[in-house]
Every structure is written in C-alpha cells, then in structure tokens.
Amino acid sequence: xxxxxxxxxxxxxxxxxxxxxxxxxxxxxxxxxxxxxxxxxxxxxxxxxxxxxxxxxxxxxxxxxxxxxxxxxxxxxxxxxxxxxxxxxxxxxxxxxxxxxxxxxxxxxxxxxxxxxxxxxxxxxxxxxxxxxxxxxxxxxxxxxxxxxxxxxxxxxxxxxxxxxxxxxxxxxxxxxxxxxxxxxxxxxxxxxxxxxxxxxxxxxxxxxxxxxxxxxxxxxxxxxxxxxxxxxxxxxxxxxxxxxxxxxxxxxxxxxxxxxxxxxxxxxxxxxxxxxxxxxxxxxxxxxxxxxxxxxxxxxxxxxxxxxxxxxxxxxxxxxxxxxxxxxxxxxxxxxxxxxxxxxxxxxxxxxxxxxxxxxxxxxxxxxxxxxxxxxxxxxxxxxxxxxxxxxxxxxxxxxxxxxxxxxxxxxxxxxxxxxxxxxxxxxxxxxxxxxxxxxxxxxxxxxxxxxxxxxxxxxxxxxxxxxxxxxxxx
Amino acid sequence: xxxxxxxxxxxxxxxxxxxxxxxxxxxxxxxxxxxxxxxxxxxxxxxxxxxxxxxxxxxxxxxxxxxxxxxxxxxxxxxxxxxxxxxxxxxxxxxxxxxxxxxxxxxxxxxxxxxxxxxxxxxxxxxxxxxxxxxxxxxxxxxxxxxxxxxxxxxxxxxxxxxxxxxxxxxxxxxxxxxxxxxxxxxxxxxxxxxxxxxxxxxxxxxxxxxxxxxxxxxxxxx
Ligand SMILES: Nc1ncnc2c1ncn2[C@@H]1O[C@H](COP(=O)(O)OP(=O)(O)O)[C@@H](O)[C@H]1O
Ligand SMILES: [Mg+2]
Numbered sequence: 001x002x003x004x005x006x007x008x009x010x011x012x013x014x015x016x017x018x019x020x021x022x023x024x025x026x027x028x029x030x031x032x033x034x035x036x037x038x039x040x041x042x043x044x045x046x047x048x049x050x051x052x053x054x055x056x057x058x059x060x061x062x063x064x065x066x067x068x069x070x071x072x073x074x075x076x077x078x079x080x081x082x083x084x085x086x087x088x089x090x091x092x093x094x095x096x097x098x099x100x101x102x103x104x105x106x107x108x109x110x111x112x113x114x115x116x117x118x119x120x121x122x123x124x125x126x127x128x129x130x131x132x133x134x135x136x137x138x139x140x141x142x143x144x145x146x147x148x149x150x151x152x153x154x155x156x157x158x159x160x161x162x163x164x165x166x167x168x169x170x171x172x173x174x175x176x177x178x179x180x181x182x183x184x185x186x187x188x189x190x191x192x193x194x195x196x197x198x199x200x201x202x203x204x205x206x207x208x209x210x211x212x213x214x215x216x217x218x219x220x221x222x223x224x225x226x227x228x229x230x231x232x233x234x235x236x237x238x239x240x241x242x243x244x245x246x247x248x249x250x251x252x253x254x255x256x257x258x259x260x261x262x263x264x265x266x267x268x269x270x271x272x273x274x275x276x277x278x279x280x281x282x283x284x285x286x287x288x289x290x291x292x293x294x295x296x297x298x299x300x301x302x303x304x305x306x307x308x309x310x311x312x313x314x315x316x317x318x319x320x321x322x323x324x325x326x327x328x329x330x331x332x333x334x335x336x337x338x339x340x341x342x343x344x345x346x347x348x349x350x351x352x353x354x355x356x357x358x359x360x361x362x363x364x365x366x367x368x369x370x371x372x373x374x375x376x377x378x379x380x381x382x383x384x385x386x387x388x389x390x391x392x393x394x395x396x397x398x399x400x401x402x403x404x405x406x407x408x409x410x411x412x413x414x415x416x417x418x419x420x421x422x423x424x425x426x427x428x429x430x431x432x433x434x435x436x437x438x439x440x441x442x443x444x445x446x447x448x449x450x451x452x453x454x455x456x457x458x459x460x461x462x463x464x465x466x467x468x469x470x471x472x473x474x475x476x
Numbered sequence: 477x478x479x480x481x482x483x484x485x486x487x488x489x490x491x492x493x494x495x496x497x498x499x500x501x502x503x504x505x506x507x508x509x510x511x512x513x514x515x516x517x518x519x520x521x522x523x524x525x526x527x528x529x530x531x532x533x534x535x536x537x538x539x540x541x542x543x544x545x546x547x548x549x550x551x552x553x554x555x556x557x558x559x560x561x562x563x564x565x566x567x568x569x570x571x572x573x574x575x576x577x578x579x580x581x582x583x584x585x586x587x588x589x590x591x592x593x594x595x596x597x598x599x600x601x602x603x604x605x606x607x608x609x610x611x612x613x614x615x616x617x618x619x620x621x622x623x624x625x626x627x628x629x630x631x632x633x634x635x636x637x638x639x640x641x642x643x644x645x646x647x648x649x650x651x652x653x654x655x656x657x658x659x660x661x662x663x664x665x666x667x668x669x670x671x672x673x674x675x676x677x678x679x680x681x682x683x684x685x686x687x688x689x690x691x692x693x694x695x696x697x698x699x
C-alpha cells in the first residue's frame with residue numbers, strides 16, 4: 001500500500017471538505033488556463049498576421065494604425081498614398097530592392113466583411129505563416145488581373161456573408177457614417193466571386209479580396225477610396241506641395257537613390273507618361289493613373305539586396321514627406337509587449353492569486369482537521385510508521401488535492417475556451433479548439449506541486465511532531 | 477525474550493518539576509509467554525507498554541527485546557523495530573477509519589518495510605472469523621469485530637511480542653471472551669509473547685501469570 005494511497009484514503013474520508021477545496025483550486029486553475037490559452041491564441045493570431053511581407057508602406061501618421069488596418073483590417077483606413085509609390089517600388093528605382101510588391105486599397109465592405117482591392121500576387125506570390133501557400137477550396141481559383149470584377153473570399157468571410165463561387169455582390173463604402181449622397185445602391189459594378197480561400201488562421205480569413213483594377217473602375221468618380229479623396233481635399237496642403245526642407249533630406253542619401261523622396265512630391269505631374277508605358281491598359285475605363293491612390297503597399301524586400309538598397313529603403317521612404325515604411329512584425333511585437341502582454345500579465349497575476357488563495361484553503365482545511373487526525377497519526381506511528389512517513393502522507397494529501405483540483409481546472413478552463421471559441425473565431429479569425437493545449441500549461445504541474453508543498457508544509461510538520469504517547473492515551 | 481532492568485521514566489510537570497511514573501528494577505517475559513498486567517488507573521501500565529514498544533523513551537535503564545537493547549536505537553530504528561517485532565492492540569478506535577479491514581491489516585505490513593503479504597493478511601482475518609468482512613470499513617463493524625481486526629493487524633508482521641492495552645474495555649461481555657480467546661490462541665500458535673493490560677478480573681484470571689504494576693513499580697506512591 002503506497003503512501004499515495006494512504007493519502008488518497010484520507011482525502012476520501014473527508015470527501016466533502018476535500019472536494020470543496022479541490023474545486024476552489026480548480027476554479028483558479030481554470031482561470032489561469034483560460035488566460036493562457038486565449039492569449040496564446042491572440043498572440044499567435046497577431047504574429048501570424050505579420051508574415052508574408054516585411055514592410056508596409058503607407059501614409060505618414062500612426063504606424064500602429066497602418067499595421068492594424070493593413071494586417072488585421074481593424075480600425076479606420078489610413079490616408080491613401082499615390083499609386084506612383086507602388087509603381088516606383090515595383091518597377092522604378094527600387095525594383096532591385098524588392099521581391100514582391102502588392103498594393104491594397106481599403107475602405108469598402110460587404111455585409112460587414114472588409115473588401116480589399118489588390119492584385120493577384122497577394123495570393124500567387126505572398127505566403128502566410130511558415131511559408132505556406134494560399135490555396136483555394138475545390139472549384140475556386142484566384143482572381144485574374146485581366147478580369148477587373150473578380151473577387152476571392154476568405155474562409156470566415158465566406159461563412160459570414162454566405163458568398164459562394166459564382167455569386168456576385170456589390171461592395172459598399174465602409175461604415176454607416178461614410179454613406180455619401182452619390183453612393184446610392186447599384187452605384188457600384190457587380191463583383192463576381194471566383195474562389196474561396198482555404199482557412200489560413202490569419203486575419204485574411206475575414207476579408208474579401210477583389211481586383212484593384214475593378215476597384216478603380218467603380219463609379220465613384222473620386223477614384224480610389226472616396227474617403228481618402230475627401231481627406232486629400234480637406235487637407236490639400238499635406239500630400240501635394242513640396243515641403244521646403246526636402247532637398248536637405250535628399251542630400252543625406254545622395255548615393256543610394258537619386259531622387260525618390262523628391263519625386264513623391266510631384267508624382268502627379270511626373271507620373272502620367274510613366275504610367276502610360278505599362279500594360280495596365282484598363283485604367284482608361286476608370287480613374288486615370290495619376291489620380292489613383294492606394295491605402296498601403298505590402299513589400300517583400302529582396303533577400304540578396306537587403307544589405308544594400310533593401311536596407312536603405314525604409315529610411316528613404318521615411319525621409320520623404322508623404323509616406324512611411326513600417327515593419328509590421330516590429331509594430332505587432334511592440335503592441336503585444338506593451339499592451340496585450342501587460343493585460344495578460346495582470347490577468348495571470350489575478351488568476352494566480354485565486355490559485356494561491358485556493359492553496360491556502362487546502363492548508364486551512366487540512367490544518368483544521370489535524371486535531372481529528374492526531375489519533376490516526378498516532379496509530380500509524382504505533383504500527384511502525386516513522387515521523388517522515390506521517391508527514392509525507394499529509395504533504396501528499398495537499399499535492400493530490402491541488403493536482404486533482406488542477407486537473408479539473410484544466411478541463412474546466414478548456415471547456416470555457418471551447419464555449420468562448422466561436423466568439424474568438426469571429427473576432428480574430430483564429431479557430432480555437434477547446435483542446436488546443438499551450439505548452440506553458442505544463443508549468444502548472446510543477447507550480448501546483450510547489451504550491452501544495454508550501455501549504456502542506458505546516459500541517460505536515462504538525463503531523464511530524466505529533467506526540468504519539470499522548471495522542472494514543474488521549475483517545476482512551 | 478523481554479528483559480527490563482532499572483527502568484526509570486518521569487514526566488515533566490507543568491511547574492517544571494519531575495514526576496516519576498515508572499521505576500522498575502526488573503521485568504521479564506519469556507518467548508511465547510502470556511501474562512496479564514493489572515494495576516489501578518494511572519499506575520503507569522500504558523506508559524510501560526509505550527516504553528517497551530519504543531514509542532516513549534525511558535530516562536534510564538535497559539529494554540532488551542531478543543538480543544537488541546532498543547534504548548540504544550535511534551528513533552527511526554525504533555520505529556522500524558516496532559513495525560517488525562511488536563504488535564499493538566489498543567482499547568478502541570484502533571483502526572484507521574478510512575481503510576477497510578483488509579487494508580488496516582496490510583497497513584501494518586507496509587510500515588515494516590513494504591513486504592506486503594496479502595495471503596497472510598487474509599488468512600489472519602479468516603482466523604479471527606472475519607473473512608466475510610474484509611472490505612468493510614471500521615464504521616461498518618461492531619466494536620468486537622474491530623478488536624478482532626486489530627488482533628489480526630497486530631500479528632501481521634509475525635512479531636515477537638504483542639502488546640494489548642485494555643483490548644476488551646469497550647467490548648460487551650458476550651464478545652469479551654471471544655477477543656481474549658483469539659489473542660491467546662493466535663499468539664500461542666505463532667509463539668508470540670503477549671502482555672494484556674486489563675482491569676477486568678475475569679480476563680486477568682485466565683492467565684497463569686498476573687503482574688500488578690503497583691507492586692513492581694516503585695514510582696507508584698501508595699495512597
Ligand atoms: N505525557 C504525559 N505527561 C505527563 N504526565 C503523563 C503523561 N502521560 C501520562 N502521564 C501520567 O502518567 C501516569 C501514568 O499514566 P498511564 O501510563 O496512562 O497509566 P495507566 O495506563 O496505568 O492508567 C498518570 O498519572 C498520567 O497522568
Ligand atoms: Mg492506560
């Protein structure tokens with residue numbers, strides 16, 4: 001008969017008190033598990049979103065807003081920047097510094113799912129997570145450059161909107177407040193769904209992606225995101241005129257790039273002929289090239305060129321007056337460390353306090369029963385058990401109670417996550433299965449054993465010190 | 477087999493003074509010998525059994541069991557020796573309440589070094605007439621049945637000596653004889669020395685040797 005069994009019998013004998021203390025421990029552990037799992041998932045989903053490209057180029061302003069909007073489709077669309085940035089990055093002066101350049105235009109949605117205008121490279125050339133390719137559900141395919149009114153739908157967005165391959169839909173300007181008088185129903189061209197993306201676990205699952213060419217042909221004459229145009233009109237001084245200090249900045253990097261920062265300022269004049277050179281002939285149907293805008297540009301810098309032009313690219317862009325280049329991974333990391341990580345820490349501390357309080361409950365419960373146990377301990381000693389054994393049995397009892405409660409708590413915590421799972425999926429696009437274990441949950445086992453050893457120490461020491469002769473005669 | 481010489485044991489009184497409880501010049505028990513130990517309450521019978529079993533330490537003197545003087549043992553050695561060589565039966569509430577009859581017997585074996593002999597445990601319970609009660613918890617047994625389990629447990633490790641401290645005190649007179657017969661019978665079969673502390677003359681009178689501790693113990697102040 002092992003000491004574990006002796007401890008277990010002692011727990012059984014006080015079944016109600018034992019169950020209650022273990023239950024309290026379970027509640028605390030469930031909280032810890034829920035925090036760990038949910039934050040593990042949020043962490044993963046945030047970090048996931050950042051992969052596939054290493055730079056985002058967008059309008060100057062809040063870099064975090066740019067990342068949140070571009071990567072996670074959260075919040076207000078940033079101000080747009082001229083299309084020429086894309087051209088320049090793609091084929092212009094920086095052509096050798098970059099591998100893949102993908103423009104995105106935001107600000108539209110359909111039934112609550114963001115509609116993002118982009119180019120087929122988004123799925124043909126960019127990868128997600130650990131270099132995984134985007135794939136389409138059977139019967140679907142990527143949209144084609146030549147077909148302006150084709151779209152593909154992310155897996156969660158497909159569920160949300162009910163769109164299937166072959167369906168058509170009309171994107172609207174995002175946000176009820178953005179409804180403009182000229183933005184009536186039927187204003188936009190119908191867009192046809194040609195593919196549903198397989199689930200990726202990235203924020204892209206939440207969105208619909210349409211051909212940027214079609215986007216530029218939408219009837220809104222302002223071209224590009226209408227809100228963006230409004231912003232540009234409202235603050236005409238910001239993007240268009242050349243700010244005086246610019247030549248100075250340019251002088252800082254004379255050898256790297258002859259005139260990128262300069263050119264951003266007057267792109268609208270300089271760019272018309274540039275744009276006419278290449279094959280995007282459709283633009284004649286929509287917004288003229290020189291009036292096109294993009295919300296952001298996703299850039300994969302060229303690994304080989306990184307040491308030279310690629311390294312300098314963010315600086316060159318940031319030194320210009322209009323655009324900024326941000327590293328999404330860095331922004332997301334900072335966001336996580338500064339805000340979300342701290343919230344998690346606070347929640348973890350609170351949950352741990354609940355666990356510690358439950359541990360103290362075990363201490364109180366065992367300690368209170370010590371006077372009843374004296375006689376049992378004395379009998380065990382009379383049967384030849386030494387002090388170590390009777391102390392150890394008490395300690396094991398505390399460990400069994402906390403581990404048993406902890407196991408119950410892990411199940412309860414995951415059950416909780418299972419219940420919250422659909423909500424989390426709806427908000428983050430990450431499927432949380434109730435049985436998605438986090439590796440740091442393993443830390444619970446040694447932590448609980450240490451906690452139980454600490455709270456079990458006092459009653460165990462009391463058992464160790466029991467005066468056998470006295471306790472034996474006391475019972476008679 | 478048991479040899480006690482010049483044994484002295486006193487307790488410290490609350491005011492700090494010494495209260496002598498035991499002062500025994502010589503007390504012996506041959507191997508397999510059975511005796512009753514009598515004497516009025518408070519004369520030190522239980523304390524003597526504690527000293528013999530190593531639960532309490534004497535202030536001075538020698539307690540030899542077989543060839544070992546247990547007063548020279550460290551405490552863990554004493555515990556181990558008790559587990560292996562000495563069986564103990566108390567008045568009542570002898571059994572651990574969380575364990576079945578069989579488990580109580582096995583527990584005695586556990587502390588003797590883990591040599592668990594289930595067959596012997598079952599055989600002993602069979603011999604005390606409880607083969608049909610093995611899985612019962614103590615609360616499901618009568619006091620007489622509980623004492624029979626205690627006897628079985630006391631003999632589990634084939635001890636040299638069985639100490640019974642008022643084993644029939646709470647057993648109704650109908651079952652008292654049953655418990656005494658059992659103690660004597662099994663000890664005789666296994667050649668185990670037996671000291672039975674009792675207040676009951678009918679129990680004491682069945683033994684050939686009856687010692688009155690009041691006479692042996694010089695610490696007893698005759699009132
Ligand atoms: N731990 C102790 N501290 C002080 N006095 C004790 C202690 N244990 C027993 N005694 C005293 O020792 C005497 C003998 O007790 P005990 O051996 O239990 O007597 P008996 O078993 O013969 O009734 C009693 O007077 C009792 O009060
Ligand atoms: Mg007594």
